[in-house]
Amino acid sequence: MNRRTFLTDVVSTAAAGAVILSSKAQAMEAIGQVLCPQDESSWPREELELLGLEKPNDLRQDEHLPSLRLRARAYEAFLDMRADAKRQHVEMYPGSCYRTFGTQRTMWNKRFSVYHQKKFSPQQALDARMGYLAIPGTSRHHWGTDVDITGEIRTPEAHTLRARYFVTGGIFEDVAVWLRYNANTFGFYRVYTEKPGRTGFRSEPWHYSFAESALPSLRRFMEIEVSKYLVCAGVEGSEHLTPEFLDRYKQTFMLGINPKLIPAQN
Ligand SMILES: [Zn+2]
Numbered sequence: 001m002n003r004r005t006f007l008t009d010v011v012s013t014a015a016a017g018a019v020i021l022s023s024k025a026q027a028m029e030a031i032g033q034v035l036c037p038q039d040e041s042s043w044p045r046e047e048l049e050l051l052g053l054e055k056p057n058d059l060r061q062d063e064h065l066p067s068l069r070l071r072a073r074a075y076e077a078f079l080d081m082r083a084d085a086k087r088q089h090v091e092m093y094p095g096s097c098y099r100t101f102g103t104q105r106t107m108w109n110k111r112f113s114v115y116h117q118k119k120f121s122p123q124q125a126l127d128a129r130m131g132y133l134a135i136p137g138t139s140r141h142h143w144g145t146d147v148d149i150t151g152e153i154r155t156p157e158a159h160t161l162r163a164r165y166f167v168t169g170g171i172f173e174d175v176a177v178w179l180r181y182n183a184n185t186f187g188f189y190r191v192y193t194e195k196p197g198r199t200g201f202r203s204e205p206w207h208y209s210f211a212e213s214a215l216p217s218l219r220r221f222m223e224i225e226v227s228k229y230l231v232c233a234g235v236e237g238s239e240h241l242t243p244e245f246l247d248r249y250k251q252t253f254m255l256g257i258n259p260k261l262i263p264a265q266n
Pocket residue numbers: 096141147148207
């Protein structure tokens with residue numbers, strides 16, 4: 001991403017509504033004078049990549065499966081896994097893979113404005129969203145290592161990720177069972193498990209991560225000061241996303257995952 005696309009992105013978001021502008025001003029006051037850079041190259045490229053603000057150099061996209069956008073090693077491993085499943089008559093399809101900061105922000109801000117209209121306070125809106133939607137910049141989908149996997153699409157795309165489809169008798173039961181027994185062989189691990197006591201996001205039977213690439217991404221992500229990026233990039237509610245809040249969020253949500261994907265334990 002060059003300077004112009006970064007700035008255009010931020011400005012067009014800000015122009016979407018006065019609410020965003022006022023929350024940005026409040027955020028800057030709350031977090032302290034965050035200096036949003038005129039030139040994003042002053043921020044480390046590695047950080048921009050992990051936050052979805054810059055595409056990884058080795059991001060690959062499949063011409064037959066356009067939704068399949070992953071970093072090279074994860075991409076190859078997914079295709080191997082898919083081919084193996086197919087040999088066993090299980091049809092597997094990639095849903096959401098690599099996702100930009102901008103896409104996550106659009107989802108976040110849209111839902112945030114719905115809560116605003118319902119007269120929720122920003123804090124109530126944040127509490128309501130937690131567990132369902134990652135704060136822009138913190139989604140594992142920004143890393144190009146994670147993929148939402150479904151079976152043959154028989155419903156509109158927007159409605160494929162429902163837990164009931166992946167249980168016994170569900171339309172994606174065959175995929176869920178195959179992944180449970182075979183995904184690890186190909187280096188993929190389910191992220192949001194049903195393990196009792198796990199914190200963070202609700203269980204997602206469809207979300208798998210390529211550990212070899214995701215482990216170093218998470219290790220590095222934990223060191224990033226995310227709050228300044230949220231303020232500068234027009235994220236709704238960012239006045240409440242203070243460094244302290246984000247530290248707690250990282251512990252609860254980013255580390256509330258399958259232990260196989262936590263760097264310190266691997
Ligand atoms: Zn996902």
